[in-house]
Amino acid sequence: MEFxxxxxxxxLQRLVRETVAKSRSQPADQLWATYLExxxxxxxxxxxxxxxxxxxYAADPTPFLATAT
Incomplete structure (x- = not known):
């Protein structure tokens, strides 16, 4: 099956990639707030x-995966 x-x-993929690239230097709690927003x-x-x-791909330090699942 091809997808x-x-x-x-x-x-959305580009937006996520750009957002993560721009905010990579922020602390995890600020990243988390951005993702929630x-x-x-x-x-x-x-x-x-x-x-x-x-x-x-960006090795995100937030608990996004654990929270999303």
Whole structure:
């Protein structure tokens, strides 16, 4: 089964990647506040997987994965 992201999902992927890159130097609690403000924890399953993939790629220090699952 092949799976391809639609345009909105690719946009989310870029947004997450850019947000993490810009805020990488912030403390984990500020990162966490940013993620909550952006509503990433309330994302539908496919979009949540996109967020988790990008955060994993950046070795995110927040408890996002533990909280989201």
């Amino acid at each position: 391809e992201l639609d345009e909105d999902q690719r946009l 952006l509503g990433w924890l309330e994302a539908p399953p496919v979009e949540l997987a996109i967020v988790l993939e990008e955060l994993g």
